[in-house]
Amino acid sequence: MAFEGLSERLQETMKKITGKGKVSEADVKEMTREVRLALLEADVNYKVVKDLIKRIKERAVGQEVMESLTPGQQVIKVVRDELTELMGGEQSKIAVANKPPTVIMMVGLQGAGKTTTTGKLANHLRKNSNRNPLLVAADVYRPAAVDQLETLGEQLDLPVYSKGTVANPVDIANEAIEKAKAEHHDYVIIDTAGRLHVDEDLMDELQQVKTNMNPDEIFLVVDSMTGQDAVNVAESFDSQLDISGVILTKLDGDTRGGAALSIRSVTGKPIKFAGMGEKLDQLEPFHPDRMASRILGMGDVFSLIEKAESEVDEKKAKEMQNKMKSASFTFEDFLEQMEQVKNMGPLDELVNMMPGANKMKGMKNMQVDDKQLSHIEAIIQSMTKKERVEPSIINASRKKRIAQGSGTSVAQVNRLLKQFEEMKKMMKQMTSSKKGKKGGMNLPFM
Amino acid sequence: MSFFKKLKDKVSKQTEEVTDKFKDGLSKTRDSFTTKVNDLVARYRQVDEEFFEELEEILISADVGVNTVMEFIEELEMEVKRRNIKDTEEVKEVISEKLVEIYYGDDDESLEALNIQEGDLTVILVVGVNGVGKTTSIGKLAYQLQQEGKSVVMAAGDTFRAGAIDQLDIWGQRAGVNVIKHSEGADPAAVTYDGIQAAKSRGADVLLCDTAGRLQNKVNLMKELSKVHKVIEREIPDAPHETLLVLDATTGQNALSQAKTFKEATDVSGIVLTKLDGTARGGIVLAIRNELNIPVKYVGLGEQITDLQPFNAHQFVYGLFGDLMTRVENDEDDSDDKNN
Numbered sequence: 068m069a070f071e072g073l074s075e076r077l078q079e080t081m082k083k084i085t086g087k088g089k090v091s092e093a094d095v096k097e098m099t100r101e102v103r104l105a106l107l108e109a110d111v112n113y114k115v116v117k118d119l120i121k122r123i124k125e126r127a128v129g130q131e132v133m134e135s136l137t138p139g140q141q142v143i144k145v146v147r148d149e150l151t152e153l154m155g156g157e158q159s160k161i162a163v164a165n166k167p168p169t170v171i172m173m174v175g176l177q178g179a180g181k182t183t184t185t186g187k188l189a190n191h192l193r194k195n196s197n198r199n200p201l202l203v204a205a206d207v208y209r210p211a212a213v214d215q216l217e218t219l220g221e222q223l224d225l226p227v228y229s230k231g232t233v234a235n236p237v238d239i240a241n242e243a244i245e246k247a248k249a250e251h252h253d254y255v256i257i258d259t260a261g262r263l264h265v266d267e268d269l270m271d272e273l274q275q276v277k278t279n280m281n282p283d284e285i286f287l288v289v290d291s292m293t294g295q296d297a298v299n300v301a302e303s304f305d306s307q308l309d310i311s312g313v314i315l316t317k318l319d320g321d322t323r324g325g326a327a328l329s330i331r332s333v334t335g336k337p338i339k340f341a342g343m344g345e346k347l348d349q350l351e352p353f354h355p356d357r358m359a360s361r362i363l364g365m366g367d368v369f370s371l372i373e374k375a376e377s378e379v380d381e382k383k384a385k386e387m388q389n390k391m392k393s394a395s396f397t398f399e400d401f402l403e404q405m406e407q408v409k410n411m412g413p414l415d416e417l418v419n420m421m422p423g424a425n426k427m428k429g430m431k432n433m434q435v436d437d438k439q440l441s442h443i444e445a446i447i448q449s450m451t452k453k454e455r456v457e458p459s460i461i462n463a464s465r466k467k468r469i470a471q472g473s474g475t476s477v478a479q480v481n482r483l484l485k486q487f488e489e490m491k492k493m494m495k496q497m498t499s500s501k502k503g504k505k506g507g508m509n510l511p512f513m
Numbered sequence: 514m515s516f517f518k519k520l521k522d523k524v525s526k527q528t529e530e531v532t533d534k535f536k537d538g539l540s541k542t543r544d545s546f547t548t549k550v551n552d553l554v555a556r557y558r559q560v561d562e563e564f565f566e567e568l569e570e571i572l573i574s575a576d577v578g579v580n581t582v583m584e585f586i587e588e589l590e591m592e593v594k595r596r597n598i599k600d601t602e603e604v605k606e607v608i609s610e611k612l613v614e615i616y617y618g619d620d621d622e623s624l625e626a627l628n629i630q631e632g633d634l635t636v637i638l639v640v641g642v643n644g645v646g647k648t649t650s651i652g653k654l655a656y657q658l659q660q661e662g663k664s665v666v667m668a669a670g671d672t673f674r675a676g677a678i679d680q681l682d683i684w685g686q687r688a689g690v691n692v693i694k695h696s697e698g699a700d701p702a703a704v705t706y707d708g709i710q711a712a713k714s715r716g717a718d719v720l721l722c723d724t725a726g727r728l729q730n731k732v733n734l735m736k737e738l739s740k741v742h743k744v745i746e747r748e749i750p751d752a753p754h755e756t757l758l759v760l761d762a763t764t765g766q767n768a769l770s771q772a773k774t775f776k777e778a779t780d781v782s783g784i785v786l787t788k789l790d791g792t793a794r795g796g797i798v799l800a801i802r803n804e805l806n807i808p809v810k811y812v813g814l815g816e817q818i819t820d821l822q823p824f825n826a827h828q829f830v831y832g833l834f835g836d837l838m839t840r841v842e843n844d845e846d847d848s849d850d851k852n853n
Contacts, residue, residue: 110576117570176788177646177788178644210684212676217676218697265791290761292642292765292767292768293763293765294763294765295574295765297765317642317728319730319731320642320730321729
């Protein structure tokens, strides 16, 4: 939808401000405008976005551009760092009470997925921590909510405590804990009825359950598709119940999930788990870093930045750049660069990460798939050292020899030679137009 | 006659009870929205760039959606320039007028009513993602149709979620409506087929078909839904007469993606917007109308069985911007009723 265009737009902006040594204020302004839109489209609360953009601006202006990044990417890196910081570290631990049973209370709006998540959480506790949980059906309002939890209990082969729909949730919870003690369950998970955070009577009821049970964990279950209102929901549940963590549901959908960021930033409470599917084992620890890239819709660019940070040998890159400038770039260097690029991962994946890369002049004809790359490698390796440095000496008979040696055809050798010349020309153009400036092109593929 | 007066005249023809329901249900939305707009107008003397920027934020915070907001602001800026408006008080009316324009679109009100086949079986298919309130909406709808004297049958097509069949069954008992069901895990298309046969043989007026909630990016589940749709089409030409997409009003921008994908799979003819009685929201209706042109047919304004209300754009806008309008009206004509 609208979003695909946004990632593209960001790419466009990034391209415009390529090739500078320092990130200027104007660069940042242009970038942050796009980032702001991206965040708002992702349902991040507008207040949260405002604060975030302010911090990004402060941090990004005047930064030195990393060797392996363009200024545009540098700004995105700051954005990523800020988002990741805001999302916090991974925290999927569940409290353990000094004296069992540990009591967990599940709260949230209607339809967030509390009952299903209750089942999933119980399954998680049993499977990963070898616990013996008791499920408690305290949603006495929604028709068949008790049946639903009982069915889940049957599917999971876990006990469910229920008293039908006429009992009071506080009584149900009390009795369930007695039963848990008697039958040695170490965890009690209470499924409560969904309610609007503005419904005072029902929020009071939750408070009563809380005061009575003194739960070790209160998990707010939130639909990851929630819009701007996520802030209000999280704020009021947290202020009234002091929740201990958040579980994000339906994250297997195609939502950007900006709600996660909003909730995290207004409550400061960790997001512990994420519902990743309809099956009962599809509850996963929440990965804040992944969420950061998902929200911005730029996972591609993010991972590229990460890979560029870690894989490209800075010194070699510098050497290479000098060679490009002096146009003394040879097939030897080309081979070396191909190795580096290959270290970054499968090539098609890499190219996919760079929307726009294949739009570049001279790159268009070069369809990069890994197989073709190994052909290129073979061709270069079949050249003599002299041929690699001085391709102009390659005449028809040399071409024939190279083709035979590499198991390719003369046409393929010709194509490579032509592409290489084009590439050299392109490099010369690029480097001469940015004389004396750092950064810019480091890899022929970028 | 001013724009507000026209709107008010239309509304006053409708029963007060319904208007009140809309006003109550939307009080949270209205309060926060109008407070914000009024606050904005009070703080700015001049209509300048900052003013528009803040207005943009207000709209975005109501989940209106970035695209729609940008379009709206652009149009508003042009309108303000055209009319040469400098005073922020004056711009208030233009804001409401433009918003209402988006709400109404080129729609006429008949689009908002359910497409009921008088004297023949009407099939209504209900679809949506998980947890939006499909089963509840069907239950409420069944009750209301039954109250109107129609004979209703429900088909329990959500054979996936634990307890969904029981849930519809309970609604069936409450509404006094027959529920056609198979066991959990059965083929939803088969349940729907049986529902159609039962409704036909009983000479029912309306068949309501429930389906399991599914996220729109699950290709196989969407195919399953298309199959259900096809089964209905095959059994009764022109059916389903309505395919209602249930949307949770708290949903953000993903609602657009939902509407789009479900429309592709099942040719959605209308929207049921649920849980509209919470806090600031409802803006998504604007975005959906603006970008996908699917009419809203019902809104959920509370938990009561009667709180599922046929959507009416006049009512909705009045409920949403009522206070804002009253003030402008009072400026125009002090003899007007101030209690609105």
